[in-house]
Amino acid sequence: MPKEKRTLVEELTWSEVRDTVSKTSRELSDIIDEISPGKEFIVFKVLYPFGSKILSENSFYLPKNSENESNDNIKGKLSYSKVPLGIITKNTAELFFDIHRKIFSLAVFGKGLEIGILEHLGWSSNYNITSGARSLYMLPKISEALSHKQLKKKFGITESPPKHFYDHWQVFSQLSQSSNFSSHWFCEIVFLSNKWIEPIKKDPAWSKLALYISQKGWQQSGYGRKKAALDIVWEIFVKSLSNKELKFDPYVVDTLKHIIYISTGAIPASAPSIGTEEAGPLKNIQMIYEDSQGYGLEEYIATIMHPQYFSTKSQNSVYYSLQLPNLLESLPRTKKVTSVIDNIRELSELLNCFLNKDTEPWSKIPIGNTLLIDIIKELQIDYFHGDMFAYGDLIKSSLKMPDLDSRLKYNPSNNKKRVFASNSSFLRGCVRISAKSPPAEPSKDQLLNL
Secondary structure: OOOOOOOOEEEEOHHHHHHHHHHHOHHHHHHHHHHOOOOOOOEEEEEEEOOOEEEEOOEEOOOOOOOOOOHHHHHHOOOOOOOOOEEEEEOOEEEEEEEOOEEEEEEEEOOEEEEOHHHHOOOOOOOEEEEEOOOOEEOOOOOOHHHHHHHHHHHOOOOOOOOOHHHHHHHHHHHHOOOOOOOOOEEEEEEEOHHHHHHHHHOHHHHHHHHHHHHHHHHHOHHHHHHHHHHHHHHHHHHHHHHOOOOOOHHHHHHHHHHHHHHOOOOOEEEEOOOOOOOOOHHHHHHHHHOOOOOOOOOEOOOEEEEEOOOOOOOOOEEEEOOOOOOOOOOOOOOOOOOHHHHHHHHHHHHHHHHOOOOOHHHHOEEOOEEHHHHHOOEEEEEEEOHHHOEOOOEEEHHHHHHHOHHHHOOOOOOOOOEOOOOOHHHOOEEEEEEOOOOOOOOOOOOOOO
């Protein structure tokens, strides 16, 4: 059945969108209500289908609209910044760098005034923003030619079978936009037009809104502020290693720094999808891959890993794959060829050096609002590899992972014969980051009756 056509870009007044905004950003809605902007202060409600570009190569994108007004004319009404101020009212978007076929995830934007804040405050960089999650990876292998051909035939996909994790998202996004895909998914964003900007900057009656935007800018600058603090920590730590003539592969040193950075909540890592839709129409994609009339995975659960932040206040673990490194900084590797097993052993040894130095001055440095020592004391770091490469307590078998994280048992088709794809290359050198003393386990309803 063909999908119903939707109006993807609508020009509206504040009164026409205030209820939508209020449901997700009550404080912001109340501030704007107090201003009571007139009808001349138009906004644009934009529906971005899954996988759509919002910002790419310094260009702002709107989806193709079915209305008469061209996107060029609409962009002219949003021309005050490279990226206009946008309030996400449904689902999420991801901010990332795409360099040499690697995705470096910087942020996941949820509901609220999240888009265009730093650009409004005069800062920008050559990053990308896409509708829904970009860093998506399915654990079982999905490059089998005949199965992918069946998928192409039914859903009109033109992408080749994905040979690398980087290519999974391209197939998923194209699949979701097929007329045979069973659901609509949009990231809904309300953009403020040119008319709003001058009073935000100059009108005292709009000072609360200006302050709100500045506060959001301070929150978003947390990435850079945490990075600066961790850079100081790392300078002292690496110097202490050098003074003791302890030598480690620079790549392993940078990997540990990245893992500690994830542990501060500054950037997202990966976690298994359990049917929630904020990151994209993932449940339907999983169902298609498990369906014999779709891709037809015969044995494995179609587990998808999506971006998620870590918090010591949550019982949810996150994962970092050494097979899918996304370090933004790394010194050149040593000429010595090392295996993933060697890297894990060295990483574990280096981590022990780091965790056992709680008397060092750098342990008292705050990362955000928390002392680094209080963060690292709450961390539980575990390492996994394929079953035949398990080494006692240090490197656990990937077969054991679902017993430690019930989300990995999530099976959208409820086929009890399917098993967790423990042989996935994503897991051949996988770091699990958990809290030692997380809150009580969620209810069965919260785990979607796993």
